[in-house]
Amino acid sequence: MLSVFDHIQPGREAVMADEVSERREWQVRCTTDRGGPARCSIEVSRGVVEVFGPDDRFAFGLDHDLLVDFRTSLDEAITRARADLHMQ
Known part of the structure; x- marks a missing residue:
């Protein structure tokens, strides 16, 4: 079973020089x-x-208003997926 891993993949920079040093990547x-199974x-x-x-x-990629629209759609899709699981 895959688990979330805490290190950054080789060749990828987690924080660019001009960005703050807060968490900027989430493995899922x-x-x-x-x-x-895979990691994204x-x-x-x-x-x-x-x-x-x-x-x-x-x-x-998503920015500004696209983030809000995506989040709304994702939340609705999650609700539908949960309902589907309860119907089985």
């Missing part, structure tokens, strides 16, 4: 397009939330 468990990351860089999929591939 995810799945590949074939359903296998969520990073913050200069006010933009960036999501990286398995193999450290950039998936998408």
Whole structure:
């Protein structure tokens, strides 16, 4: 079973020189397009939330109003997924 790991992947800088030294990367468990276990990351860089999929591939970035819209949609999707699990 994969667990969240605390170190930064080689070749990736967690904090750029001109940014504050607060946490800027979160490792999360995810799945590949074939359903296998993988590690993904969520990073913050200069006010933009960036999501990286398995193999450290950039998936998408969100800033300003996009963050609010994404969060709303994600919360609704989570609610639907939970309801689906209770229906089984």
